[in-house]
Amino acid sequence: PLWKIAEIESFNEIGIDFTVEMCAQTTGMRLDEVVNFWWEKYKWNSPSKEDIINSIEEKMIHLITKNGKLMPGVLNSLKLLNEVQIPIALASSSSMSLIKTTLNTLKIGNYFKIIHSAENEIAGKPHPAVFLSTASMMKLNPMNCLVLEDSKAGMLAGLNAKMRTIVIPEENSNPEWANQSFKILKSLNEFQLNLLN
Numbered sequence: 001p002l003w004k005i006a007e008i009e010s011f012n013e014i015g016i017d018f019t020v021e022m023c024a025q026t027t028g029m030r031l032d033e034v035v036n037f038w039w040e041k042y043k044w045n046s047p048s049k050e051d052i053i054n055s056i057e058e059k060m061i062h063l064i065t066k067n068g069k070l071m072p073g074v075l076n077s078l079k080l081l082n083e084v085q086i087p088i089a090l091a092s093s094s095s096m097s098l099i100k101t102t103l104n105t106l107k108i109g110n111y112f113k114i115i116h117s118a119e120n121e122i123a124g125k126p127h128p129a130v131f132l133s134t135a136s137m138m139k140l141n142p143m144n145c146l147v148l149e150d151s152k153a154g155m156l157a158g159l160n161a162k163m164r165t166i167v168i169p170e171e172n173s174n175p176e177w178a179n180q181s182f183k184i185l186k187s188l189n190e191f192q193l194n195l196l197n
Contacts, residue, residue: 001170002067003027006059007034010052014044028151030093030124031056061101068105073188077148078111084193089114091134093124093153114138126156131163146196148188152177166195 004023011018016038026034035052047055081088088111092099096117103109114137121129135142147158147165152175158165159180167181168188178184185191 002060002063006056006063009059010055011038013055014047014052016042016044026153028093028125028149028153028155028157030118031095032119033124057095057098060098064098064101064105068102070106070108071188073191074106075108077188077191078108080191080193082111086196087113087138087140089116089134089138091116091118091130093118093130095119125151125153126160128157128161131157131161135161135163148191149181155181 004020007023008018008020011022022038026037029037031053032049035049035056039049078088090099090103090112091114094102094117096115096119099115099117100109103112103115109115114134116130116134116137118124118130121127121133123129131145131147132142135145138145142161142163145161145163147154147161147163148168149155149158149165150168150170155165155167155178164182166183166185167178168185169175169178171187183195
């Protein structure tokens with residue numbers, strides 16, 4: 001939810017009447033790709049795309065630090081996987097600075113064996129690169145990986161990587177695209193180890 005606030009504020013500041021529905025079109029994409037997507041549509045002259053990227057990122061860091069909180073079931077899912085020694089990775093379209101801010105704020109960084117950002121890949125989600133690289137770092141066959149995602153771009157990246165992909169859509173949403181996934185969960189409170197079998 002904090003992404004939407006930062007995105008809407010940053011685009012409103014340059015005169016684009018940005019909406020929550022517009023945010024949904026690029027959810028899960030890498031920030032530079034999000035800004036490029038909207039630049040192609042609106043072709044603003046100033047500020048630069050780089051300035052907008054920085055604006056959104058600065059707002060996000062502030063919002064995460066001030067308001068970031070764990071979503072339902074996250075901590076229990078991490079603990080459950082940890083107890084049975086199943087390695088967990090974080091493979092995100094977000095920049096490493098945003099990932100670190102989030103992990104530090106939520107105090108969950110220790111649960112992850114690998115933390116990887118798509119900022120170092122040829123493309124962000126829905127391209128599978130970030131997932132494939134992460135699987136390689138973990139020395140795992142992609143087909144033995146389970147992906148938990150909340151966005152269409154993320155789900156497609158997981159499917160494109162040939163990984164079992166579970167979608168936890170945004171609260172109070174029931175997107176049709178999620179039907180392509182292995183399973184849809186209302187929240188991570190529904191996560192169980194048998195989903196790995």
